[in-house]
Amino acid sequence: MSNKESLVVVGNGMVGHRFIEQLIQAGGLDRYQVTVFGEESRPAYDRVQLSSWFTGTSAEELSMVPEGFYEQDGVELILSDKVCTVDRELCEVLSESGRKVSYNKLVLATGSYPFVPPVPGHDRDGCLVYRTIDDLEAIAETARNSKVGAVVGGGLLGLEAAKALKDLGLETHVVEFAPRLMAVQVDEGGGQMLRRKIENLGVKIHTSKNTQNIVDGDGTVHQMQFADGEVLNTDLVLFSAGIRPRDELARECGLELGERGGIVINDHCQTSDTNVYSIGECALWSGRIFGLVAPGYQMGQAAVDHLLDVESTGFTGADMSTKLKLMGVDVASVGDAQARTPGALSYRLIDEEKEVYKSLVVSGDKKKVLGAVLVGDAEEYGSLLQMALNDIKPPQNPAELILPQGSGEAPKGLGVAALPTTAQICSCFNVTKGDLTGAVAGGCQDMTSLKSETSASTGCGGCTALVKQVLDHELEQLGVEVKKDICEHFPYSRQDLYHLVRVGEIKSFHEMLEKYGKGKGCDICKPTIGSILASCWNEYVLKTEHAPLQDTNDYFLANMQKDGTYSVVPRVPGGEITPEKLIVIGEVARDYELYTKITGGQRIDLFGVRVNDLPAVWKRLVDAGFETGHAYGKSLRTVKSCVGQTWCRYGVLDSAGMAIRVEQRYRGLRAPHKVKMAVSGCTRECAEAQSKDVGIIATEKGWNLYVCGNGGMKPRHADLFATELSDEQLIKTIDRFMMFYLRTAGRLQRTSVWMENLEGGLDYLKEVILEDSLGLGAQLEAEMAANVDAYQCEWKTTLEDPEKLKRFRHFVNTDEGDSNVVFVKERSQIRPASQEEKIIAKSA
Amino acid sequence: MEWATVCSAGEVTELLGIGALIFDHQVAVFKVDGELYAIDNFDPFSQANVLSRGIVGDLKGELVVASPIYKQHFSLKAGTCLEDGTVSIAVHPVRVQDGMVQVALGSPVSQQAA
Numbered sequence A: 001m002s003n004k005e006s007l008v009v010v011g012n013g014m015v016g017h018r019f020i021e022q023l024i025q026a027g028g029l030d031r032y033q034v035t036v037f038g039e040e041s042r043p044a045y046d047r048v049q050l051s052s053w054f055t056g057t058s059a060e061e062l063s064m065v066p067e068g069f070y071e072q073d074g075v076e077l078i079l080s081d082k083v084c085t086v087d088r089e090l091c092e093v094l095s096e097s098g099r100k101v102s103y104n105k106l107v108l109a110t111g112s113y114p115f116v117p118p119v120p121g122h123d124r125d126g127c128l129v130y131r132t133i134d135d136l137e138a139i140a141e142t143a144r145n146s147k148v149g150a151v152v153g154g155g156l157l158g159l160e161a162a163k164a165l166k167d168l169g170l171e172t173h174v175v176e177f178a179p180r181l182m183a184v185q186v187d188e189g190g191g192q193m194l195r196r197k198i199e200n201l202g203v204k205i206h207t208s209k210n211t212q213n214i215v216d217g218d219g220t221v222h223q224m225q226f227a228d229g230e231v232l233n234t235d236l237v238l239f240s241a242g243i244r245p246r247d248e249l250a251r252e253c254g255l256e257l258g259e260r261g262g263i264v265i266n267d268h269c270q271t272s273d274t275n276v277y278s279i280g281e282c283a284l285w286s287g288r289i290f291g292l293v294a295p296g297y298q299m300g301q302a303a304v305d306h307l308l309d310v311e312s313t314g315f316t317g318a319d320m321s322t323k324l325k326l327m328g329v330d331v332a333s334v335g336d337a338q339a340r341t342p343g344a345l346s347y348r349l350i351d352e353e354k355e356v357y358k359s360l361v362v363s364g365d366k367k368k369v370l371g372a373v374l375v376g377d378a379e380e381y382g383s384l385l386q387m388a389l390n391d392i393k394p395p396q397n398p399a400e401l402i403l404p405q406g407s408g409e410a411p412k413g414l415g416v417a418a419l420p421t422t423a424q425i426c427s428c429f430n431v432t433k434g435d436l437t438g439a440v441a442g443g444c445q446d447m448t449s450l451k452s453e454t455s456a457s458t459g460c461g462g463c464t465a466l467v468k469q470v471l472d473h474e475l476e477q478l479g480v481e482v483k484k485d486i487c488e489h490f491p492y493s494r495q496d497l498y499h500l501v502r503v504g505e506i507k508s509f510h511e512m513l514e515k516y517g518k519g520k521g522c523d524i525c526k527p528t529i530g531s532i533l534a535s536c537w538n539e540y541v542l543k544t545e546h547a548p549l550q551d552t553n554d555y556f557l558a559n560m561q562k563d564g565t566y567s568v569v570p571r572v573p574g575g576e577i578t579p580e581k582l583i584v585i586g587e588v589a590r591d592y593e594l595y596t597k598i599t600g601g602q603r604i605d606l607f608g609v610r611v612n613d614l615p616a617v618w619k620r621l622v623d624a625g626f627e628t629g630h631a632y633g634k635s636l637r638t639v640k641s642c643v644g645q646t647w648c649r650y651g652v653l654d655s656a657g658m659a660i661r662v663e664q665r666y667r668g669l670r671a672p673h674k675v676k677m678a679v680s681g682c683t684r685e686c687a688e689a690q691s692k693d694v695g696i697i698a699t700e701k702g703w704n705l706y707v708c709g710n711g712g713m714k715p716r717h718a719d720l721f722a723t724e725l726s727d728e729q730l731i732k733t734i735d736r737f738m739m740f741y742l743r744t745a746g747r748l749q750r751t752s753v754w755m756e757n758l759e760g761g762l763d764y765l766k767e768v769i770l771e772d773s774l775g776l777g778a779q780l781e782a783e784m785a786a787n788v789d790a791y792q793c794e795w796k797t798t799l800e801d802p803e804k805l806k807r808f809r810h811f812v813n814t815d816e817g818d819s820n821v822v823f824v825k826e827r828s829q830i831r832p833a834s835q836e837e838k839i840i841a842k843s844a
Numbered sequence B: 001m002e003w004a005t006v007c008s009a010g011e012v013t014e015l016l017g018i019g020a021l022i023f024d025h026q027v028a029v030f031k032v033d034g035e036l037y038a039i040d041n042f043d044p045f046s047q048a049n050v051l052s053r054g055i056v057g058d059l060k061g062e063l064v065v066a067s068p069i070y071k072q073h074f075s076l077k078a079g080t081c082l083e084d085g086t087v088s089i090a091v092h093p094v095r096v097q098d099g100m101v102q103v104a105l106g107s108p109v110s111q112q113a114a
């Protein structure tokens, strides 16, 4: 054994996991040998995003633990094993499976459990809670045979749970004991507006209802009986009536607890036993439980500091302000939202037309912002929170802070300049304004690098707008002219170049270089401008004068692989293919000895084609009715789909048909980067549309459109953009969206990154596309129509032109192929030979 | 110096590379502003014969071709790699004789799997 001290952590939830990260970051593994027990079968996952499981986020995606994270650092993680006893005399924990581990230091991060009121019938089958992924699986299972669902509890979590039931297609009720919703966070007016908005979404709200009994239902599984004599028939009951700290271990081993539960801790997160720490939702600090994740993270840091003898102020309490989206409704609560401070003044704005409610609470002398409630529009959350936290004086007439902004007025609220450097901007990762300005000065001059450097706004994302403001302000202060030149030849961004080409009706790279550039161009500006010319003038990318602009992939209409051979992907619209065509692909692959692999986009990739064989391979494919799949282009790849209504018993619309229609429409369109789309036939989302640039999901009332999602290196969940669209509305909206992206995105900027950098974000994009705020709609549609009309299969055109076919040879002076291209067999197919294998092959 | 004929001068297009096999050695030939350049076709970074398929341009005034695989730039005149001073490829004499493009093998010819 090592001579390290033993540290045992009980609980691998959000805080328990973050604690390990914090410990590793601080070098704590040099001193401690760490063992972690988790009762759940999975390593820590993002409970905050739990509800997104219902809209398609998988358990794997929710995971907070990268593959191999614990193993690589030698931390022992024991899952599906609950610690059942702590022996503080022997300094030992005992788990249910009988594992005994002794500790020098122990950390209890056991979180909390959902409180279920002890009404008779609360434990009937189909009475569920909402806390873990296992709970969600049980809910989804029960919902399958249910028509009606009722959530007990109209707080924050209750409303989230209601949204989940609604998404599962149940008639949804919320039953609340108090006279209004979210009684803890919002004031009465806010609660009313929230109710109105949520009722408009089709959820029935019952307030001041005291459930007394749950019995067999009348035509339903259950009946809830209330104190006032009324009843509610339902098939599923979901309790979300608050949380209670999981302090049973602490209780049993005699640690000090609060009167109403919770493990009592000091500022260093030590319990009444100095060798035992407690962090997260199970801990009680200064008589308070913190039911949010950010304070738990702060406790984790305090405990790490103390365990490593690092001087620190410890945990000093946390702000409980929150901003969230409940059923698509923005709700925010800041500080003293209920105006409980003696002498406080309140200001309220009620806009029944837009369904917005805002209230602002300031001190009696109007010198301090104390709190706020925002419902329906939480734009001011960031600035009001900062004013409250940093004692920034409100304007003479504080009401201005929540009044709607007149057009042309300067933005209200506080300038970020007013914030002290100590102001905490990101509470999830405790990033201050000073941290941000330091990082900007150190070279992080865009959101992406600033986020990855400081972690700011990578947690709940509530501070994104504020971080961007700090960034912009700092850049301005530093006198940095944000440089957008794409390369040394053109002092312009891709967006500028697009504009110049269109407005100046420029038709060639040469003309562009002469008018706006210098030098000869390079492998950055040439393909960029080539692509712009193609999308503006719908020109065949292989036109002789454009040929030198194209990357090899666009030039040879195939994808170059590491050994200089190419892969070929015929288009299979919507992933639908006839047996005859499958056979043709098989025959071509067999005859040319190609490696075949099914792609993630529901088509077939043929690898190992030598440049001189490309035309012959394509001739066979084109003759059989295939078209180019544009896998080589910065253009539409595939539109993935499920079979939809046609075959599937859950499908509500013809997703495969729509996918084919969409794929045929946008095929060949040259874009700033590749574009992926998908269509799902129901909300089960088998086509994974929410990870695509354009995602379409069928609902009973029409198509829901999602945009700017991404899988791959930097996954991004797509944003819901428009709902319940008809076929025609859907196509029109995508036309506009795509053309606007083509016009305004940067070079090699996927829609996800484009969206993150778009000033005004999703709301702005909605205005431009859905409300036509720039008056561009008709023009965008016309440009798209021209592109659609001009479509041609580039391979078909190429095969018809003997001049073009001349390109496809490896040597100009002999028909020999490249002798350095060597394949070996693996799993019955070819693969490129390694250097060693080539040498062996040659000497043989 | 031994010259090998590659193709007719008309077959080389401005800014578009072509590959040729001379004395069992692969070269890439380019034409920029009417001038011809010949370099190895072998890209030492990817170990593949692909430089004739790169995009031609200039960086800070130096004529270059970009490898289509990992995008390093090689000087057409000197064969040096702009990103990595320790790497360079061979450049070869090239001329037009009686309307035909001819290349001779310059030295040193870099190590390559022909």
Ligand SMILES: Cc1cc2nc3c(=O)[nH]c(=O)nc-3n(C[C@H](O)[C@H](O)[C@H](O)COP(=O)(O)OP(=O)(O)OC[C@H]3O[C@@H](n4cnc5c(N)ncnc54)[C@H](O)[C@@H]3O)c2cc1C
Residues within 6 Å of the ligand: A010, A011, A012, A013, A014, A015, A016, A017, A037, A038, A039, A040, A047, A048, A049, A050, A051, A081, A082, A083, A084, A109, A110, A111, A112, A130, A131, A132, A157, A160, A246, A249, A279, A280, A281, A282, A290, A291, A292, A293, A294, A296, A324, A460
């Ligand atoms: C649906 C939902 C939405 C939420 N939304 C937000 C939000 O928007 N913002 C926000 O800040 N917070 C939100 N929260 C709260 C947030 O998830 C919690 O604050 C956070 O998870 C607390 O972390 P924790 O580690 O203390 O507890 P948990 O994440 O609950 O982890 C505790 C873990 O310990 C395990 N455990 C307990 N006892 C033992 C034992 N004896 N042996 C072994 N293992 C044990 C448990 O099984 C559990 O896995 C939300 C919570 C839910 C359920």
